[in-house]
Amino acid sequence: MKTYHAEVTRDGKFWLIRVREIDRSTQALRYRDVETMARELIEIMEGPGSGEYDLHLEVHLPSSVRDHQARAEVLRAEAQRKQAEAAAENRVAVQELLALGLSQRETGEVLGVSFQRVSQLAKTC
Structure with missing residues (x-):
């Protein structure tokens, strides 16, 4: 073809x-x-x-548009790395609170997330 x-x-x-x-x-x-x-x-x-x-x-496309697209891609990649770092920090926070003896429900209330999310984070530690 x-x-x-x-x-x-x-x-x-x-x-x-x-x-x-x-x-x-x-x-x-x-x-x-x-x-x-x-x-x-x-x-x-x-x-x-x-x-x-x-x-x-x-x-x-004009070079200025390509430059903006390239910069946006760099920022997206950086945002993904930062999101992964934030998730890792959340997991550590959950782990520490659970180690202190807090329940998953209490941990969720303290951190402002649902206890289901605490359960998910606890499983990935």
């Missing part, structure tokens, strides 16, 4: 779509129409039906 590659860029109010394999371009007003417009261009120029080829869209 043949694969076509459509390079997509924003230019003013339009999305410009260039299909490399046929060296032709088209445009779309909305991003949701990009794939349809690319497929229509391919089918007009090449003739295959919609199920006879693959289409790969390559969206080229």
